[in-house]
Amino acid sequence: MDRVKLFNDFLSQKGLKSTSQRKLILETFLESESHYSTEELYLKLRKEHPRIGYATVHRTLKLFAECGIAAERNFGDGQTRFESVHADEHHDHLVCTNCGLIIEFEDQKIEELQKLVASQHNFKIENHRLELYGLCEDCRSQK
């Protein structure tokens, strides 16, 4: 698990401490591929660890974002979500507007065209987000 090491390096580099809560939160965060809001992860953790605090979960997710392990995303439902970022891999999202299903995808051609657009406007891209909203396979057939 490289991400655990990455996080620990980040902590020590910043003079921050490695605590049992941070280990636990990272472990649980990495375990699942879902896109957690602070609240969702907090509720999940609380089942096994009732003493954990909401603020700690939130602060830790922010740390993940800061060190690049996670990215903050907003899919328009009013909650910020954190998703696991895999090194040098970027992916975008298909979001079902009916059931909330989130599918990740990657498309190299789209990425290249984005760079082209940016250079036409003399922008230097740091990152991007692409989300396609619509009905997933299941929700389409139900209607």
Add this chain to the structure above:
Amino acid sequence: MDRVKLFNDFLSQKGLKSTSQRKLILETFLESESHYSTEELYLKLRKEHPRIGYATVHRTLKLFAECGIAAERNFGDGQTRFESVHADEHHDHLVCTNCGLIIEFEDQKIEELQKLVASQHNFKIENHRLELYGLCEDCRSQK
């Protein structure tokens, strides 16, 4: 002005009323090409019309979104912004992470590739958002 008619049709179809505030807010909203948050538009309106209320501005922007005149967007600064939607025209954004400049662009090839991705996953796209974040020309040269 077709959008004014569109909004009025929407109102009467829904049994809603045409008020001086709604007319004023729509007019001001369409006048500018910027991406207003509720607060920004409220502050702008208040200069000329000190009696207008924040809630009214917000509710009206929501109506614009509901009838398709405006789209809600979130560029990650914690405020929802509303932008004017031009019929059958879709555009994406370059957002400067330093000065907040927002540039709109359109790229037909990217749109086509998006459709392709969606069909590969059996999704039916309703809409999408693509935002490229980075440094604009001016901010690049300043650094």
Add this chain to the structure above:
DNA sequence: TATCTTTCTGAAAATTATTTTCATTTTCTT
């Protein structure tokens, strides 16, 4: 036009998500 019903408005309060505060506990150096 006068009246009536419904919707709107603006101010304030409520709600929701996120962030901060602070007393106490834990980590990690010496």
Add this chain to the structure above:
DNA sequence: AAGAAAATGAAAATAATTTTCAGAAAGATA
């Protein structure tokens, strides 16, 4: 083991958005 620095969890604070409500305005009806 002791001290310094940072982390935790609960509660309070903040910020954006939404709702409430009493009075005002719109627009249908007579």
